[in-house]
Amino acid sequence: MSDQKATITDWVKPGDKSGEFKRQQSVFRNFISKDPNSEFPAEKDRYHLYVSYACPWAHRTLIVRKLKGLEDIIGFTSVHWHMAEKGWRFATSDEKLPGENSTPDPLHPDFTHLRDLYFSVNPDYEGRFTVPTLWDKKKNTIVSNESAEIIRMFYTEFDDLIDTKYKDVVLFPESLQSQIEETNEWTYNDVNNGVYKSGFATTQQAYENNVVTLFKSLDRAEADLAKSAGPYYFGDKITEADVRLYTTIIRFDPVYVQHFKCNIRDIRSGYPNLHKWVRNLYWNVPAFGETTEFEHIKGHYTKSHKQINPFGITPVGPVPDILKLEEEVNAVRK
Numbered sequence: 574m575s576d577q578k579a580t581i582t583d584w585v586k587p588g589d590k591s592g593e594f595k596r597q598q599s600v601f602r603n604f605i606s607k608d609p610n611s612e613f614p615a616e617k618d619r620y621h622l623y624v625s626y627a628c629p630w631a632h633r634t635l636i637v638r639k640l641k642g643l644e645d646i647i648g649f650t651s652v653h654w655h656m657a658e659k660g661w662r663f664a665t666s667d668e669k670l671p672g673e674n675s676t677p678d679p680l681h682p683d684f685t686h687l688r689d690l691y692f693s694v695n696p697d698y699e700g701r702f703t704v705p706t707l708w709d710k711k712k713n714t715i716v717s718n719e720s721a722e723i724i725r726m727f728y729t730e731f732d733d734l735i736d737t738k739y740k741d742v743v744l745f746p747e748s749l750q751s752q753i754e755e756t757n758e759w760t761y762n763d764v765n766n767g768v769y770k771s772g773f774a775t776t777q778q779a780y781e782n783n784v785v786t787l788f789k790s791l792d793r794a795e796a797d798l799a800k801s802a803g804p805y806y807f808g809d810k811i812t813e814a815d816v817r818l819y820t821t822i823i824r825f826d827p828v829y830v831q832h833f834k835c836n837i838r839d840i841r842s843g844y845p846n847l848h849k850w851v852r853n854l855y856w857n858v859p860a861f862g863e864t865t866e867f868e869h870i871k872g873h874y875t876k877s878h879k880q881i882n883p884f885g886i887t888p889v890g891p892v893p894d895i896l897k898l899e900e901e902v903n904a905v906r907k
């Protein structure tokens with residue numbers, strides 16, 4: 574045990590000799606339900622989602638909210654992209670940030686930081702103040718701060734309140750559930766979290782172990798996409814596998830390649846199938862493209878992680894953040 578006290582920006586625990594970043598478990602794990610007698614029943618305008626456009630976990634929830642047509646049912650606020658000693662903060666009323674709803678907290682005008690929300694529920698809260706946070710306006714409490722579970726609630730529990738066309742959006746179809754779960758296992762550990770484990774490592778060994786595993790799993794995703802019978806991970810319908818992989822791949826070239834040293838290859842010149850897949854989602858599916866805010870993404874990582882980038886200089890490239898559908902980098906152009 575170390576007697577050094579960890580602060581919010583210590584990504585590897587002080588005294589941990591492995592140099593490995595270990596992500597904490599989320600603390601609030603309640604579920605919204607269709608059942609009107611449940612503790613958190615699905616209702617219009619009862620729940621509010623706090624996100625950061627920068628954060629890949631929160632990004633999942635924004636994508637699913639739109640895919641399922643929940644825009645009028647669940648409101649949201651994005652925090653400012655800059656995270657400092659007190660964690661995420663809300664934008665102030667004089668700040669103009671790109672992206673819908675990057676505003677002060679509309680529900681608690683005196684809250685300056687996301688942590689205020691957590692402390693209002695539990696003044697002794699000792700966990701991390703993470704996005705996404707799903708808030709219940711009736712009970713004034715946090716329903717969940719675990720994106721993997723929030724998206725699953727959105728898949729089904731509001732189905733009685735939405736149009737048939739959105740009810741028919743099935744992101745976790747029974748016939749694919751075991752394959753999706755199996756894919757989640759390695760995309761979560763090696764890819765979604767793998768970029769963080771590479772970038773936050775404080776020893777050469779921890780970095781190399783994680784970055785090599787990350788690229789092996791990207792190779793696997795590339796091979797799977799080559800075999801897919803349609804434009805999406807499992808054929809011609811979007812599923813959870815697309816949502817979960819997208820939020821890392823869209824950040825890969827603009828941020829992870831240089832900031833987290835994930836540079837064995839990049840997506841645009843090294844992974845033709847992933848590149849085609851991610852561009853199709855970004856340019857052709859509004860739930861993906863319209864929830865992607867590169868200014869938040871680039872600003873957040875490069876200016877918040879001072880151990881990695883002490884001067885907070887944001888690299889200009891790559892230009893552009895994402896290529897158009899038919900464009901290719903020189904190395905790939907035929």
Ligand SMILES: N[C@@H](CCC(=O)N[C@@H](CS)C(=O)NCC(=O)O)C(=O)O
Pocket residue numbers: 581598599627628629630631660701702703704705718719720721
């Ligand atoms: N398991 C959580 C992870 C969420 C998470 O780690 N979010 C990051 C932003 S990308 C965060 O808010 N970090 C703040 C902190 O750890 O202090 C989920 O998937 O919802």
